[in-house]
Amino acid sequence: MSEGASATSSRRLPVQFSLTGLLTMLLVVALASAYGVTAVRLRTAEAELRRLREETGYLPPTAADEIAAARLISDQPMTYRLRVRVPASPPYRIAYSSLWPESAAAPRWFGAVAVPPGESVVTVRILKDPRDDRWKITTLRRGADGTRRMATVLPENHVEIFRRSHDWLTAGVTRQSSTRPVGQSLRLLDERVLVGEGAMMLYGDGPPSGEMVGVFAELQPDIGAI
Structure with a gap:
């Protein structure tokens, strides 16, 4: 093996990112963050709804008679x-x-x-x-x-x-x-x-x-x- 070939193989190839891959990763992170925020807000809203129902009362739907x-x-x-x-x-x-x-x-x-x-x-x-x-x-x-x-x-x-x-x-x-x-x-x-x-x-x-x-x-x- 030539000296030039050995030098080439010993070099590290740079990590390459495609634009599509980068956008996909950003989209996944954004969706995960949005899901977490929505889940927290939903739990808070459900707790508030339970409190309001206890204070103001809630009658589930019943028959007309x-x-x-x-x-x-x-x-x-x-x-x-x-x-x-x-x-x-x-x-x-x-x-x-x-x-x-x-x-x-x-x-x-x-x-x-x-x-x-x-x-x-x-x-x-x-x-x-x-x-x-x-x-x-x-x-x-x-x-x-x-x-x-x-x-x-x-x-x-x-x-x-x-x-x-x-x-x-x-x-x-x-x-x-x-x-x-x-x-x-x-x-x-x-x-x-x-x-x-x-x-x-x-x-x-x-x-x-x-x-x-x-x-x-x-x-x-x-x-x-x-």
Whole structure:
């Protein structure tokens, strides 16, 4: 082998890049970066959507012949928030009360607020009204036709119970959507205050063995006077 051939073979050939290969590599890097950014943004958006659904409520699609309701997050004591959905017919209302009489099959409803077709957000509260310093149970409904509020002054013995510390038993709808066929009622709130001996025996769907104080609300067909 000649000296010139040996010198040529010992040289390193320069690394060569074609324009097509370089563009392909840049495209792969750009796509990978974009995918990573999109994935992070998607996870952030999904977390934000879950938070908003918890705060404002979400009712999944239901059949046209069903009513639906779910409980929303509330950070205030004796304040209950719900989202409800009703069809155009028959008309519905939300009845409320703080009293379940002894041996009665249902609470003694104090009043009711009409619910328009579609979805509405409902807030039921026990509070002292600053306008007249009287304790009341209030029901406020926000829907497609605006806002409507109704309040009832609480009996003094109920006020004393609500102002003290007691255990509560909770029933009614949860944060998961509950449905019923159109024409039926749906118990939204069944918050019973446990007062006195044997109070634990008052829990359930049956009539209480003694007068029961609590927060009760029901989505029911509007069939006339309470």
